[in-house]
Amino acid sequence: MHKPIRKVHPVLKVVNGSLVDLPTPINLSVWWNFGSLLGLCLVVQIATGLFLSMHYSAHVELAFSSVVHISRDVNYG
Secondary structure (H helix, E strand, C coil): CCCCHHHCCHHHHHHHHHHHCCCCCCCCCHHHHHHHHHHHHHHHHHHHHHHHHHHCCCCCCCHHHHHHHHHHCCCCC
8 A cells, every 4th residue: 555755754744743743642633723813913912012112103293204114114014
């Protein structure tokens, strides 16, 4: 009988053992995965909010120019 390539190839065997055939507890479900992804999204949003707040000025006369500065001069802004 022919074995799948993920169980024969050395690199794919490592990936298969750590991701596909990983034994997990029975109480972990799809909702745990969604919860961890939502937690990761929350951490990313908090971090980007902190980085944006370093460059933003809430003063009436400086708010627009700070948004333009973020859009043009800040990396990935």
